Amino acid sequence: MAEFLKLDPVEQSLCLFLQSFPETHLFTESVDSASAVGRVTAEEIVSGEDIPAFPRSTVDGYAVRAESTFGSSESIPAYLKLIGEVKMGTSPDFTIHTGECALVYTGGMLPAGSNAVVMIENTQISRPGEVEIQKAGSQGENCISIGEDVTVGDVILSSGTILRPQEIGGLLAVGNTQIKVAKRPKIGILSSGDEVVSPGKKLPLGKIRDINSAILGAMVETFGGQPVEFGISPDDAQALSQMVAKVYSECDAVIITAGSSVSTRDLTARVIEKMGKPGVLVHGVNIKPGKPTILAVCDGKPLIGLPGNPVSAFVISHLFVKPMIEKLMGVKRILVEPMVSATMQTNFPSQTGRKDYVPVVLSRDMNGFKAEPIHFKSNLIFSLVRADGLAVISEDSNGLVAGEKVDVLLI
Amino acid sequence: MAEFLKLDPVEQSLCLFLQSFPETHLFTESVDSASAVGRVTAEEIVSGEDIPAFPRSTVDGYAVRAESTFGSSESIPAYLKLIGEVKMGTSPDFTIHTGECALVYTGGMLPAGSNAVVMIENTQISRPGEVEIQKAGSQGENCISIGEDVTVGDVILSSGTILRPQEIGGLLAVGNTQIKVAKRPKIGILSSGDEVVSPGKKLPLGKIRDINSAILGAMVETFGGQPVEFGISPDDAQALSQMVAKVYSECDAVIITAGSSVSTRDLTARVIEKMGKPGVLVHGVNIKPGKPTILAVCDGKPLIGLPGNPVSAFVISHLFVKPMIEKLMGVKRILVEPMVSATMQTNFPSQTGRKDYVPVVLSRDMNGFKAEPIHFKSNLIFSLVRADGLAVISEDSNGLVAGEKVDVLLI
Numbered sequence: 131m132a133e134f135l136k137l138d139p140v141e142q143s144l145c146l147f148l149q150s151f152p153e154t155h156l157f158t159e160s161v162d163s164a165s166a167v168g169r170v171t172a173e174e175i176v177s178g179e180d181i182p183a184f185p186r187s188t189v190d191g192y193a194v195r196a197e198s199t200f201g202s203s204e205s206i207p208a209y210l211k212l213i214g215e216v217k218m219g220t221s222p223d224f225t226i227h228t229g230e231c232a233l234v235y236t237g238g239m240l241p242a243g244s245n246a247v248v249m250i251e252n253t254q255i256s257r258p259g260e261v262e263i264q265k266a267g268s269q270g271e272n273c274i275s276i277g278e279d280v281t282v283g284d285v286i287l288s289s290g291t292i293l294r295p296q297e298i299g300g301l302l303a304v305g306n307t308q309i310k311v312a313k314r315p316k317i318g319i320l321s322s323g324d325e326v327v328s329p330g331k332k333l334p335l336g337k338i339r340d341i342n343s344a345i346l347g348a349m350v351e352t353f354g355g356q357p358v359e360f361g362i363s364p365d366d367a368q369a370l371s372q373m374v375a376k377v378y379s380e381c382d383a384v385i386i387t388a389g390s391s392v393s394t395r396d397l398t399a400r401v402i403e404k405m406g407k408p409g410v411l412v413h414g415v416n417i418k419p420g421k422p423t424i425l426a427v428c429d430g431k432p433l434i435g436l437p438g439n440p441v442s443a444f445v446i447s448h449l450f451v452k453p454m455i456e457k458l459m460g461v462k463r464i465l466v467e468p469m470v471s472a473t474m475q476t477n478f479p480s481q482t483g484r485k486d487y488v489p490v491v492l493s494r495d496m497n498g499f500k501a502e503p504i505h506f507k508s509n510l511i512f513s514l515v516r517a518d519g520l521a522v523i524s525e526d527s528n529g530l531v532a533g534e535k536v537d538v539l540l541i
Numbered sequence: 542m543a544e545f546l547k548l549d550p551v552e553q554s555l556c557l558f559l560q561s562f563p564e565t566h567l568f569t570e571s572v573d574s575a576s577a578v579g580r581v582t583a584e585e586i587v588s589g590e591d592i593p594a595f596p597r598s599t600v601d602g603y604a605v606r607a608e609s610t611f612g613s614s615e616s617i618p619a620y621l622k623l624i625g626e627v628k629m630g631t632s633p634d635f636t637i638h639t640g641e642c643a644l645v646y647t648g649g650m651l652p653a654g655s656n657a658v659v660m661i662e663n664t665q666i667s668r669p670g671e672v673e674i675q676k677a678g679s680q681g682e683n684c685i686s687i688g689e690d691v692t693v694g695d696v697i698l699s700s701g702t703i704l705r706p707q708e709i710g711g712l713l714a715v716g717n718t719q720i721k722v723a724k725r726p727k728i729g730i731l732s733s734g735d736e737v738v739s740p741g742k743k744l745p746l747g748k749i750r751d752i753n754s755a756i757l758g759a760m761v762e763t764f765g766g767q768p769v770e771f772g773i774s775p776d777d778a779q780a781l782s783q784m785v786a787k788v789y790s791e792c793d794a795v796i797i798t799a800g801s802s803v804s805t806r807d808l809t810a811r812v813i814e815k816m817g818k819p820g821v822l823v824h825g826v827n828i829k830p831g832k833p834t835i836l837a838v839c840d841g842k843p844l845i846g847l848p849g850n851p852v853s854a855f856v857i858s859h860l861f862v863k864p865m866i867e868k869l870m871g872v873k874r875i876l877v878e879p880m881v882s883a884t885m886q887t888n889f890p891s892q893t894g895r896k897d898y899v900p901v902v903l904s905r906d907m908n909g910f911k912a913e914p915i916h917f918k919s920n921l922i923f924s925l926v927r928a929d930g931l932a933v934i935s936e937d938s939n940g941l942v943a944g945e946k947v948d949v950l951l952i
Contacts (some may be wrong), residue, residue, distance in 0.1 A: 164740075164755040166764070181923075184746055190803050218776060218800065219736035221747040222895055235802030236735055237849065239747040250803075274725040279921040286923065294952065296760035296925035299752040299851055302740040303922050325630035325648055329575075329713040334593055335632040341710040344575040348706035351578070365629060391629065391646030392601050392661075438648065440710055466903050466910075466929050466951055468879030492877050499877075510690040511714050512592075512697065514707035518877050541705065 137416035139376040139525060140485050142447060143425055146411050148453060150427040153460045157313040163301040166293050168354055169311035170459040174288040177304045180277035184221070185240040189272045192231040192253055192261055193244035196269045203516030208263040209256055216241060231261050240273060243413040247272035247291045280304065290462030292354075314356040315458040317451075319346050320373055322363040323438055341511060342436070342443050349447050350385075355455040365394045370401050374433075378405050382458055385434040385451060387443055388422065395422050398435045402426045405433065416525070417485045420439065420446040432458075440511045445520065448539065466538040470519070472499035479520075479529040489517035491539055501538055517541060548827035550936060551860060551896050554836060557822050559626045559864060561838040564871045568724040574712040577704050579765055580722035581870040586698040588715045595632070596651040600683045603664055603672055604655035607680045620667055627652060632738050635875040651684060658683035691715065701873030703765075724738040725767040726869040728862075730757050731784055731791030733774040733809065734800040734849055747908035752922060753798040753847070753854050760858050761796075766866040778807040780811050785844075789816050793869055795844040796862060798854055799833065808834050809846045816844065827936070828896045832856040843869075851922045856898045856931065859950065879951040880929070883910035889932075890940040900928035901949055912949055928952065 158172040160271075177531060187193065194210060202208035210231040216222045216238045225233060226243035234240065234247060246267035248288055256262040280286055281385040293301075293311070301309060321340045329339040338360055347357035360379055363373045377384045388398040406428030415423045419442040424435030432454050435441040456464065480486045490501040501521050504513045519538035523530060530536055549557075556770055569583040583735050593895035598604065605621060613619035621642040627633045627649045637643060645651065645658060654839050657678035667673040691697055697711055704712075704722070712720060732751045740750040758768035769792055774784045788795045793836065799809040814820040817839030826834045830853040835846030847854040883903060891897045903910040915924045930949035934941060941947055 148606040158612070162760070179744075182749065183744060218734060218802065218805070219748050221745075235804070237734070237749070237801035263692065274921075279923050286926070290749075295756045295763070296851075296855060296922065296952070298759055299855075299922045300926045302752045302755050303851075304746065305740065305750065307741050309829040323629065323648070327640075329716065330718050333590075333594060333716065334630075337630050338593065338648070338715065339713055341713045344713050345706045345710040347575070348578040348709055352706070389629065390648035393646070394629070440707075441715075444707060444710075452588045457734055466881065468951055470880055471909075494877075498630055498882070510708065511686075511710045512690050515697070515711045517707075541707070 137414045137421065138412050140415055140417050143412045143415050144450060144453060147425040147450065148457050150408065150411060150487060151432045154458050158310050159313050160308050160310050162356045163307050163309045166309055166311060167295060167298060169293050170461050171287050171289055171293065171309065172312045172460060173290045173310040174289050175287055175301065175306060175309070177280045177282060177284045177286050179304050180282055181279040181303050182274055182276060182333055185276055186274045186275060187234045187236060187238050187240060187247045189247055189249045190235050191247045191249045191272060192263070193234045193240050193247050194225055194263070194267055195226055196229045196246040196267045196271070197230050198228050198230070199246070199248060199263050199267045202263045202266050204264045210261050210263055212259050212261050214241070229503055243270050245273070248430065254301060288462060292461060292463065292465055312459040314354060315455060316358050316380070317350045317355040317383035317455065318358050318360055318365060318377035318384045319343050319350070319361045320377050320384070320386045322365060322370055322386060323389065323394065323534070324365045325390070326362050328362065341440055341534060342438070345440060345444060346385055346387070346447060349451065350455065353452045353455045354459055365389045365397060367401065370397065371404065374401050374405065378428070378431060378433070381452060383431060385436060386433070387436045387438050388424070390438040395435070399424050402428065402433050402435060417482055417487070419487065423436060423450065425450065441514055444514055450540070469537050470499050471535055472501035472521070472538045473497070474521070474530045474532055474534050474536050475500050475502045476525070477529065477531050478503050480523045480527055482528045483525055485525050486523035487520040488523065489513045490519055490521045491516060492518040492538060499538070501536055514541070548825045548832065549823050551826055554823045554826050555861060555864060558836040558838070558843065558861065559868050561819065561822055561908045561932070562843045562868070564843055564868050566628045569721050570724050571719050571721050574709055574718050574720045577720055577722060578709060581705050581765065581872050582698050582700055582702045582704065582720065583670050583723045583871065584721045585696055585700050586712065586717060586720070588691045588693055588695045588697050590715050591693055592691040592714050593685055593689065594679050596687055597685045597747060598647060598649050598651060598658045598683060599647045599685060600658055600660045601646050602660045602683060603674070604637055604645045604651050604658050604660045605674070605678055606637055606655060607657040607682070608641050610657070610674050610678045611638050613674045613677050615675045618677070620673055623670050623673050625652070634810050639801050656680050656684070663894060667716055674799070694852050699873060701871045703872060703874065723870040725765060726793035726866060727769050727791070728761045728766040728866065729769050729771055729788035729795045730754050730761070731774055731788050731795070732773045733776060733781055733797060734805065735776045736795065736801070737773050739773065743890050752851055753849070756851060756855060757796055757798070757858060759868065760862065764863045765868045767872055776800045776808060778808060778812065781808060782815065785816065789842060789844070791814060792864060794842060796847060797844070798820045798847045798849050799835070801849040806846070813839065813844050813846060816840070827894055828898070830898065834861065836861065852925055855925055859952070880948050881910050881951060882913035882946055883949045885932070885941045885943055885945050885947050886911050886913045888940065888942050891934040891938055893939045894936055897934035898931040899934065900924045901930055901932045902927060903929040903949060910949070912947055925952070
């Protein structure tokens, strides 16, 4: 029953783990840009066009040569000849010369010769065919010039970018309706434990329902992976080995929630170790909850052994499964984690050297967020249901006192 | 061309809008709990079971009657008779009496008679059939009692709860494999503007591609709605009226991105006004970008007119479309917005009375997040592609100075 000769710090464990397997985004597919939200680019996208492709007005007003308006004001207005109107979506067939102007709308194309737009609020029609300009315009004022957003040849998205709605917009803006993205990695999920039964079944005394498979499946999907559930293995070396081998062969990565006792956790580590080299990299992370975490890479494929208790599995999944999936998809630009700063409402003790993730309820007032820790034993799933986030107590702290600021990861 | 007689503050506009239409979550469907992430409960869930259903150990150790260990220490240990082992997933068929103990694993069931578990680290086998206890146990120590997580009759989820992975776990823990949820509301999306063409088409000079439909579609999906795209309407009263009427009749809510000029925005308002009572509630919100927003409710159905420029449409969608969809699904517990606190790196002017959302790039160092505003004209979609978030400058500020703290909404 020997366990945890050495507990590794969280960041260091993650680095070692991520360095030890290659990204697999070489497996790519082409998808419609419009439905690619959440996918990860597997190619650099270079714009083949200028955006905008023509000079545009940003206001409703009169397109002018700026020099025609120099010195004009409400008391000494300039008078310009109105030579036309630019209809939306058309390319005007006239040219603005000195002393001339044309009506143009927001988003409309500037006529040739014009280099500024005077807002309609600063003008009035003095007589038919003539506009009184009450404010001087400067060159480029109220205009967007060709290529001001993006120029031909600009890299608009590098490879490894997570596509948010705005990136979809950017792709379509330059006419990229198809995009090469990383395939969603298949993440195999296996529960283990003699005490665990499928949630649909009747619950004999002494057994509990497998809720980890569904929680992890939902999380994997949120993180961009494709969850594949393999059911429940008993705490038996041969059965577990066979099931892990099956998951390993069919998926790009393996997540096993270990049985709860030390011996079954050791069993999981031994089974994983046999899948290939280098095997188990980390067995035990200095974190609460989630200490008995196993991080392994076997012949280039990552495997994670999660603690069986659902709160630990949830926390560790945020910290290790998410970056694993991102690496498998070749993500280069990690999105900022939703981490709010809050004020602790009560004292919360911790252990120096250990990183703590504490479920908290958040509330907000004029002074910002307040965090109230949920007192819990780590196996209680409803502590997470009640929680808005996880307060992070760093390794170099021995706890937080009421009134202190704490970072809270929204969950 | 009269416009914006009065600009309404953001919060007030939202309240008025949300109060003016009923939630439609009466349209419900039953789905598998395991695949219900992101859905919204349409019923109160009461637990029919105690969780845990049996007293469990939280450690590997020896189940005892606490009183058998009182006063014991490393120097004066207690010696207990080892009467058995609780196999995982089984209900032990023996009872612990004073002076007795049984081996139990983490998550295992406590035998009758026991009320504490002494961790294995604080024991040793003194001779076959006897365990030396080196630490006193107190009643309930290292145990979870029946119903400690949830008790029969507890409301585990109220109606209107957004299901996160942990709520899925909670449902399955009590054996709820099916759940009644709100149907995803159908959100009709219509672009308008004579200058707008479908992104798949060749781009004639003076025209731009419709990127709003795809951006809004992706956002609606993220917010839990079901986007239905209706294409592009020309800036023509009759055509627009017909298309809006079609979207209105087929969907639970309508989003129209208006043409860019003041006259076409007014056209949108007039068309919306005809769809029913009370009609347009707000036309113009004191916000940048996004001022020309239209909020309307017609015969109980909400309609939003968004500015045509994609950055404005994006911001307004976060502020108004998201809560609209949540209300349509009957959401009662709004999740905390991912809002980080950051330090402004440069001065940024604003107008008192107006709320500003400024695209920023975030970086992080020892002192927390730093926000660097992206200097932009509001129609440039790539300002959003580069941005990590939107810095919020409140109505009562006339701008931020470098070094000042600002809330940044992650996007």
